[in-house]
Amino acid sequence: MLSLLLLATALIVWPQLRPLRRLRPRDKREVVVPPYIWLAAAATLTYLVAGVGGLVAGAVLAVTGRRILKQHRRNKALRQAAEALSNGLGGVIDELRAGAHPAQAAESAAEDTPAPAKEVLKAAAAASRLGGDVERTLREMKQPLLGKAVDQLARAWHVSAKHGVALADVLDATRRDLDQRAAFARQVHARMAGPRASALVLAVLPVLGVLLGEFSGARPFHVLTSTAAGQFLLALGAVLGAAGVWWTQRITEVQP
Numbered sequence: 001m002l003s004l005l006l007l008a009t010a011l012i013v014w015p016q017l018r019p020l021r022r023l024r025p026r027d028k029r030e031v032v033v034p035p036y037i038w039l040a041a042a043a044t045l046t047y048l049v050a051g052v053g054g055l056v057a058g059a060v061l062a063v064t065g066r067r068i069l070k071q072h073r074r075n076k077a078l079r080q081a082a083e084a085l086s087n088g089l090g091g092v093i094d095e096l097r098a099g100a101h102p103a104q105a106a107e108s109a110a111e112d113t114p115a116p117a118k119e120v121l122k123a124a125a126a127a128s129r130l131g132g133d134v135e136r137t138l139r140e141m142k143q144p145l146l147g148k149a150v151d152q153l154a155r156a157w158h159v160s161a162k163h164g165v166a167l168a169d170v171l172d173a174t175r176r177d178l179d180q181r182a183a184f185a186r187q188v189h190a191r192m193a194g195p196r197a198s199a200l201v202l203a204v205l206p207v208l209g210v211l212l213g214e215f216s217g218a219r220p221f222h223v224l225t226s227t228a229a230g231q232f233l234l235a236l237g238a239v240l241g242a243a244g245v246w247w248t249q250r251i252t253e254v255q256p
Contacts, residue, residue, distance in 0.1 A: 042058075043055060043058075043059075046058045049225070050224070050225045050234065051225050051226075051231055052231060053224070053225070053230070053231030053232065053233075053234040053235045054224075054225060054231075054234060056234075056235040056238070057234050057235050057237070057238030057239075058238075060235075060238045060239055060242050061238055061241075061242055063242075064242035064245060064246050067246070068245065068246060068249050071249065071253065072249075072253070075253055077145055078145055079182060079185060079186070081116055081117060081145040081146050081149075082146070082149055082178055082181065082182050083182055084113055084114050084116075084117040084118075085113075085117035085120060085146055085149050085153075085178065086175050086178040086179050086182065087113065087117075088109050088110065088112075088113035088117045088118070088120075088121050089109075089153075089171050089172075089174065089175040089178070090109075090175060091105075091108065091109030091112060091113070092105045092106050092109045092121065092171060093168050093171050093172050093175065095108050095109060096167055096168040096171070097168050101128075102124075102125075102128045102134075102167055103125045103126075103128035103129035104125075105125075106121045106122070106124045106125035106128065107121070107122065107125035107129075109121055110122045110125060116143050116145055116146055117146065119141070119143070120138065120141065120143060120146060120150055120153070123137050123138065123141055124137065124138060124153075124157070134154075134157045134161070135154045135155075135157050135158040135161070136154075138150050138151075138153055138154035138157065139151065139154045149178060152174055152177070152178075153171075153174055156170040156171055156173070156174045157170075189253070192252035192253070195248065195252050196248065196249070196252050199244065199245060199248035199249075199252075200245070202244070203241050203244065203245050206237060206241065210224070
């Protein structure tokens with residue numbers, strides 16, 4: 001049964017499927033293999049090589065690596081979105097001090113601002129042009145990358161409308177605060193590069209130890225894959241290693 005499963009998987013992922021590609025439209029002749037096929041093939045290969053313990057270890061490491069990569073990408077997107085909003089607010093401030101209406105200033109600055117900050121400025125411009133409540137409009141926006149910054153911008157607009165403070169001055173203070181937060185996040189991220197590298201080296205050391213043991217004739221791979229105690233230790237080591245890497249990433253990564 002296992003041999004048939006491997007054979008079926010090999011036939012599905014085989015790259016030379018010219019008859020099938022000829023039947024497809026010219027712009028859609030590339031065969032896209034579903035992700036679950038690759039997942040099933042990788043799980044089957046891991047099970048055959050390292051047993052149940054290796055399968056558990058591989059799953060733990062794969063899930064942990066995916067979560068860390070996803071969090072890293074999200075934090076990078078947060079920094080880029082905050083910087084884009086800060087630059088956009090700089091354009092709004094310049095337009096306001098030149099005598100432009102807030103709606104016109106926000107709309108003009110939004111043209112040169114990337115998303116998602118662009119949508120924030122456009123929403124503020126539309127609400128201001130129609131005489132609506134800009135603060136409420138901003139607070140009701142669903143911006144997962146700019147939640148805190150948008151709330152801060154809404155409070156600044158509220159202060160200007162309620163107390164008569166110049167909108168340019170309030171927005172300038174908001175922009176400076178965003179710049180300081182972004183600069184602090186970049187500085188901490190740069191200083192934590194050393195600890196993150198040390199944690200990565202420590203996570204790779206067990207693999208190097210197994211390889212050195214194999215070269216010296218101790219056969220640790222055989223123990224880990226062919227004995228019950230080895231299977232348990234393999235899964236346990238993967239869990240502990242993944243927990244250490246995840247915790248290091250958690251305490252060294254700073255959100256803007």
